Amino acid sequence: MPFSTFTEFGTALCEAAGVAFPTPLPDPNNVMAFHLVLDGVIVNLIHHELEGNDDAFVLVVFGVTPEHDECEVLRVLAEMNFVLMSADAPVLCCNPDTREVVLRKALSISLVDAELAFSAIKQLVAMALEWRADPLFALAGSRGAGFPFHQRI
16 A cells, blocks of 8 residues: 555554554654664664655664674675665665664655565565674675565565
8 A cells, every 4th residue: 555654654564563653753854764673673764754755765774894804794785786786776885873784775655565565674684684693694695685675665
């Protein structure tokens, strides 16, 4: 079911997750956000409340880059971004303030299905847990296999 507002989508997504929706209020920059914690993985959902803006973002926090392999982990992230070529592909990045690896995936509020989005988010959480167990193997070994990165959520 498509949604006309971020709040409608958030309510439906939280219902699919079995948790209460926190009803976020826009910050001074008109950004609305809320988060879920699934299996210890933080999943942030963010939307900039601008007229006509249909975009929202799912940010899955994989974890802090290991200091001893940081350069290699960041190289593998760059390679993953290179092979994920699609308008709907996610971006793997590193938060410069926290050194956390974050997967950012865009979605269109008016096109998203909350149940499918929650299913996709659970897959991303599983990927984050794999990464936490072995940051290099989980990314370099799969090259995105196992998750339909190119699908819209």
